[in-house]
Amino acid sequence: MTQYLVERLFDGNEWLAQVLLTIDNGRISAMTPDSQASDVTPLRGTLVAGLVDVQVNGGGGVQFNQAPSVATLAQMAQAHLACGTTSMMPTLITDQFEVMQQGADAIAAYRKQYPHGSIVGVHFEGPHLSLAKKGMHSADCIRQITRQDIDIFCRQDLGQVLLTVAPETVSPAMITELTDAGVIVSLGHSDASAEQCLAAFAAGATGTTHLFNAMSQLTGRSPGLVGAALDSEQVYCGLIVDHHHVHPLNSRLAIKVKGEQRLMLITDAMAPVGSDIDHFFYQGVKVYRQQNRLTLDNGTIAGSVLSMIEAVQNTHNDLGFALAQTLNMASKTPATFLGLEQQLGQLQPGCAANMLLLNDQLAIEQCWLHGEQQRF
Structure with missing residues (x-):
């Protein structure tokens, strides 16, 4: 004691x-x-309370996709722990089926080896996404969902499983099947109409992956995924507050609309976080770090070098939200999204x-x- x-x-x-x-x-x-x-x-x-990040692609100089192993996960976890993230969802972005399988095996092995570690599950961001909104994701690996994929997503040895899909590529019936099996479904990398998104939410999807980024936008006559997510009271929205991914005004607006109970601060962090490397590779494509911004050769934003404690600082200091509200968006709210609020995200x-x-x-x-x- x-x-x-x-x-x-x-x-x-x-x-x-x-x-x-x-x-x-x-x-x-x-x-x-x-x-x-x-x-x-x-x-x-x-x-x-320690911070909870539901979208962590890399850190400490390593990228989960590049080397999906227990050693990679341990290095990522340690780097983010130093930045205040005591619970995280390592994120495997769109890749070959074999890499998905290796990633799942690594998550299961890590959780068995470190039962009190910071890794609480896994986030599969793709590969069932929209080509039109793929961002940095590999077009060659984006594909329709198969029974093989579903078997991975429904494994019982991975902890919490979060899956990002585009609702125009995954049917409402499939979303219901996945959520009934315990998978948390989030919408992202999508060019879907608001009606398609609302159908996916009605089918059981409960989240939106990096709001505003790589998704159909809110316009006067087409609400898109942004409008559907903001209007759906029960839907959680992840937000990258690094002032590069989203204009501060839009970040403020999203927080005001969703409130601290449905808005989650996330990092979408890549390998350079917690290290001094200035580049890394995703499927042979080089990603460059220029100060606190990551891009491909063509200027496409490719994840972030944001840490969770920096997200808290930016939201409180720059956007002007109360500290209690900000802390909950970085801890209690993502823990609740994952169904872990009785264990994580608050000091009780x-x-x-x-x-x-x-x-x-x-x-x-x-x-x-x-x-x-x-x-x-």
Whole structure:
């Protein structure tokens, strides 16, 4: 058992001061006023729940697609842990079936080897997408869904499974089949009409992948996926707040419309995050880093070098949203989207002791994963 006397704490619902926090077996067992506290470790600063990222393609100099292995996942997890992400969904973008299989096997092996690690599942972003909105995804690998694919998505040893599809390529009946099997379906890389998107949401899709990017836009007579997602109250939207993917005004608008309970901060992070590399490869295509922006040769944006703590800083400092609201969009809301809100994303008795201690500049002073203080 470990106890901390916390100067200031956000538990996911409210701000608390001078709290005695007790951790037992990696979980928060009690949170009480400090009136009886003695001989405990003081924590000066702001204690918050560890951040939850549902879209992480790479980090620490490695890319999941490039080398789908336990070693790659461990390197990615460590890089993002140092940036405040204590729960993450490694993301395998559109690729050959064999790479999808290798990626799934690596996720299963990692979770067995590290049962208290930060990887809570896997995000398959494709390959059942729209060619018209493929972005950096390989046109050669975009294809119709098959029973082989479904068998991978429905594996029971992967943790949470998130699948991004274009609703014009995957039918509502198939979406229902997948969601009935426990797969979380999100819409993205799509040129679908609003009507097609609404049908997919009615069939069980609950998310939208990187809102505004690689999708049919909101216009006066064609609401597109953007309009359908913003208007559907129960749908969660991922948003990349790096000020490159989405104009700050549109980011602000999306947060105002969806609210902190349905808007999730994500990174769409690539290999350079947490490293000093200036390029990487996806299926032989070189992706360049220029300061804090990633592009292909033709200028197409190719993921981000954003970390979750930077997303929090940008949303609070630049967009002007309250810190509590911002923190929930980076922790509690994505945990709820994944169905893990009883375990992750907030500081409550029974939850995993995944925690960050922040200073006044919202920089990370300390980090805990399953109650263990991390060293970087």
